[in-house]
Amino acid sequence: MVTDRERELLSWIEENPMMSQQELADRAGITRSSVSVHISNLMKKGMIQGKGYVVQKRPYVAVVGGINMDIAGYASGEVVPHDSNPGRVEHTAGGVGRNEAHSMRLLGLDVKLVTAFGDDLYAEKLRQNCRDLGIDVKDAITVVNAATSTYLSVVDHRGDPVVGISSMDIYDHLTPALLAQRMGVINRAHTCVVDTNLTEDALRFLADNCRVPLFAETISVAKAHKLRGILDRIDTLKADRLEVQLLLGREPDEKADVAETASQLLNRGVRHVYITLSSGAYCADETGSWRLPGYPAEVVNKTGARDSFMAALVWARMRGMDLRESACAGLAAASICTAGEPVVNEELSEQYMLEVMQGTRKITASKTRYFL
16 A cells, blocks of 8 residues: 555655655655655555656556356246257357456446457457457457357346356466566556456466455355465455355355354455355455345346446445445445346446445346347
């Protein structure tokens, strides 16, 4: 975090980017060597860049995670196993990292997405999708002779995911060596958001080298364990009640005491814990804890709700909201997301979310359809 002294120096640099270190020292009443240390820290934190003190005027979020081509089958009625089910099939841009970045853009945040593309037609479509949304993918990598990540899902007539199959081996190419070349971009961000599509080595490298708040998304029961060794370096963790059990080395248990589970995660070093429940969420940090209900919504598709929840947590942090307010923002964004057919509801906005949080607007089903 930026100290009061660093904030003071930063304000003077913004007034005059060419001010010398001696001039800053004289104005602050400290030594030039002390100013040099503060300037070095500000550069490491991404607040200023290079000679002439180029100030990073508008903060951005660095998202390091997955982007997929989502192929979703929407059943018209009850899904019948081992049989052909009538419905429709659509191709949409997806992936946890991309979905989070998309939601952040709808909430007015600037985003840089560090991910991996194949060299196929899906990659071209997904890159264009990011450009259209204003998501910066200049620091993403392209893996030659590799297929872009694909996620196949079946959604029932209530909007609940029934089963999913992921083909995501491409993320093995997001190695610590490649991420090392992008740490400047990551450490100049306000926040870094990661998900467990990354390998354990990549996640450990980011945890060791990230100098900004690290937000982590567990994604699934199968992948949650990847965060177990870096809990003490996670600023904000978002997971469901089964995933957090795995993080603590326990067997998943729907009846486990969520308050005790959150307390254990805090004891292991996580600073802010958000556990999504079947209806609502439980949140905890050193200031206290809350169990909050969700916001009523006409559910169309729940697939991307958790990604919008994480995006709202970042949005809330950047606006200085406390634990409870942040959880409410996450719940509002998630409920808005479920009311739309795409994995990210295009009607999500800062104003819509705030009105839901304030109780002045009800969430209604969106008619917007968005697919590639």
